[in-house]
Amino acid sequence: MILPGSERLLLGPGPSPVSPRVLSALGVAPRSHLDPDMLALLDDIRSKLVEVFRAPAGALTLAVSGTGTSGMDTVVANLTRPGSRALAIVTGYFGARLADVLARWGAEVTRLDVEWGSAVDPDDVRRALEGARFDLVAIVHGETSTGVRNPVKEVAALARAAGALVIVDAVTSLGAVPLDVAAWKIDACYSCSQKGLGAPSGLSPVVLSPRALERRVASRSFYLDLALLEDYWLRRKYHHTISAPLVYALATALGEVLEEGLEARWARHERVHHALATAISPMDLSFLPRVHERLWSLNAVRVPAAVDDAAVRACLLQHHRIEIGAGLGPLAGKIWRIGLMGSGATTENVARLTHALADALKRS
Numbered sequence: 001m002i003l004p005g006s007e008r009l010l011l012g013p014g015p016s017p018v019s020p021r022v023l024s025a026l027g028v029a030p031r032s033h034l035d036p037d038m039l040a041l042l043d044d045i046r047s048k049l050v051e052v053f054r055a056p057a058g059a060l061t062l063a064v065s066g067t068g069t070s071g072m073d074t075v076v077a078n079l080t081r082p083g084s085r086a087l088a089i090v091t092g093y094f095g096a097r098l099a100d101v102l103a104r105w106g107a108e109v110t111r112l113d114v115e116w117g118s119a120v121d122p123d124d125v126r127r128a129l130e131g132a133r134f135d136l137v138a139i140v141h142g143e144t145s146t147g148v149r150n151p152v153k154e155v156a157a158l159a160r161a162a163g164a165l166v167i168v169d170a171v172t173s174l175g176a177v178p179l180d181v182a183a184w185k186i187d188a189c190y191s192c193s194q195k196g197l198g199a200p201s202g203l204s205p206v207v208l209s210p211r212a213l214e215r216r217v218a219s220r221s222f223y224l225d226l227a228l229l230e231d232y233w234l235r236r237k238y239h240h241t242i243s244a245p246l247v248y249a250l251a252t253a254l255g256e257v258l259e260e261g262l263e264a265r266w267a268r269h270e271r272v273h274h275a276l277a278t279a280i281s282p283m284d285l286s287f288l289p290r291v292h293e294r295l296w297s298l299n300a301v302r303v304p305a306a307v308d309d310a311a312v313r314a315c316l317l318q319h320h321r322i323e324i325g326a327g328l329g330p331l332a333g334k335i336w337r338i339g340l341m342g343s344g345a346t347t348e349n350v351a352r353l354t355h356a357l358a359d360a361l362k363r364s
């Protein structure tokens, strides 16, 4: 058996590269899930998540064992009862997944569909909310399939004024672009460990506001029941055997985020996104989203006509050891998805990628 040994620069839609400190945390011997040192680490993660999410007083923060989709399922499973009315804002593949998850947990879902590549217009949300009463409004902050950042602050204000709980997917935005759960009055938000935070995949940070905690429903999932997860994370009652290496890695990665400072980290992601824009424009490459709707952490770049998308990606991987992502669904073959997230968001990586991309385009 041979583990992967060759270098890869992860510049796809996630996972992002892990720092040397996070990597060495993964090698520390596992402790049991109820070991006092492990419980202290869980407390540490909970308090660091309060800062990273900018959670309000009285909020519940923890990390669900699973990838970002487990956070999505957890939030929905604990806030939706059969017949709950949900407005799902769908601006791409992950908005559609959120609408699907809401329906699977029994919600009556109304979709507000937006053309892939554009952000939702808050006026359209206002109109949708005027026409009906909703218990929940769900939106993806950073739509990874299109590289679009949605106006979550505006949408959350509208939803709250209409009396709905606001669910936000921050899988590709947490730790990379501005997000403020308390100030924007978001009720429930989930993310992942493997993108802006810079740990491997496997834990999904979630936050629920006091208002969301009051409106919790009895979860029909055992594994994702927030009451049982709270019993483990806060009251030390066995629920499941959390992965020690992932806890070590997430605690280390969150420590790095806070050492850098959230605002400095957002500014770094913005700077590196602009460095990519500057580097690709002389190569006749352009972004899919309009300039003010672009997500800094995930750059959707149009594949030029007559260029073989897959051949370019294969050349980057084989000759330059760089991974970038392909387009999903209707954007397959039409865009590349370039992730500049976490410790991968550096101008050096932009320079390395654009040099390699120029070579791959020449060969294609």
Ligand SMILES: Cc1ncc(COP(=O)(O)O)c(C=O)c1O
Pocket: 013, 014, 067, 068, 069, 070, 072, 094, 140, 142, 143, 144, 145, 169, 171, 172, 192, 201
């Ligand atoms: C916006 C968004 N939501 C949800 C997910 C699902 O996360 P995971 O693949 O970690 O389950 C992803 C994954 O890329 C995503 O980009």
